[in-house]
Amino acid sequence: MGKYILLGGAGFIGQNLARLLLTTNNQIIIYDRNISEKILDTNILEKCQIVEGNFFEDNNLGKYVNNVDCVVHLISSVSPQTSMCDIYSGYEKDIKKAIELCELCKNNSIKRIVFISSGGTIYGNGNINIKRYSEDMQTNPINNYGIIKLTIEKILLMYNEIYNMENIILRVSNPYGVWQNPQKNIGIISVFLDSIMKDKEVIIYGDGNTVRDYVEIDDVCKAIESVISYKFKQDVCPIFNIGSGVGHSINDILKTIEKITEKHANVEYLPSRAIDVKSNVLDINKAKKILNYTCNTDIESGIRKFIEQKESLLLLRSNNENNPIKNKLFLFNKI
Secondary structure, three states: OOEEEEEOOOOHHHHHHHHHHHOOOOEEEEEEOOHHHOOOOHHHHHHOEEEEOOOOOOOOOHHHHOOOOEEEEOOOOOOOOHHHOOOOHHHHHHHHHHHHHHHHHHHOOOOOEEEEEEOOOOOOOOOOOOOOEOOOOOOOOOOHHHHHHHHHHHHHHHHHHHHOOOOEEEEEOEEEOOOOOHHHOOOHHHHHHHHHHOOOOEEEEOOOOOEEEEEEHHHHHHHHHHHHOOOOOOOOOOEEEEOOOOEEEHHHHHHHHHHHHOOOOOEEEEOOOOOOOOEOOEOOHHHHHHHOOOOOOOHHHHHHHHHHHHHHHHHHHHOOOOOOOHHHHHHEEEO
């Protein structure tokens, strides 16, 4: 049993991770912005400490980080799409705050930050003959999002080397599952499902043959749980790919969703974008060997599970017209 703070804990990965960590009686602090505008899992509301704050603007994170066993860093100010709209923003915010977080942890004797990096963008396009990307391959991100993630990785590794910290980096491929918000236009499975169920047009950039490695959120959270308590080894580089190790084209994903939902999508193909990696599948053998990581969910089973959980979440939302968060503001520690 430990005490952990999840930066960005009210988001997609954060809520799923919190639910998992609560099953083993850990103490969890959820730190995120605009929490009063979000729907949180009831179990999280009742059992976690909820802190509403802006990671990029507030300076009082220290009083919540103090005495935790591990910090899980899930926050990013940009996405692959938005990172190219304001070139400077991500560098000014994410990289600066990563350094401040390392300093904060170092000065409070917190040895471990678990950073969720991007296995989908870090490696770039690489060689067309590469079937799967392993952690020791050259990184060559082609958008600002990937460059920012890679820079933060290097900062964390520097603190390991110089200050004997035990920071761990997970390069997660393309996660999907419940609590993923399609309105952010991130995660094509979530976006496609939302569009198809609402009879909206499905937008695909390029010819739909772009290949990605999709991983169900429960598998991701189990990987994070394992590295939180991982016995650090100085002779092992603390970077791990987390994915399924299986590639699916965007067209294949769409066909699978159509099959499961028994609905035909109205698709518009738009010109391809320079920011999109053409093919990305992760080699997950290192995580399997060292972390005992397993990807238990195939793509069709994962999408079926997502739909079932999505329906339950819609029911939760409809049953809470008055946002339960707003009725429980007394739980918050406002910064």
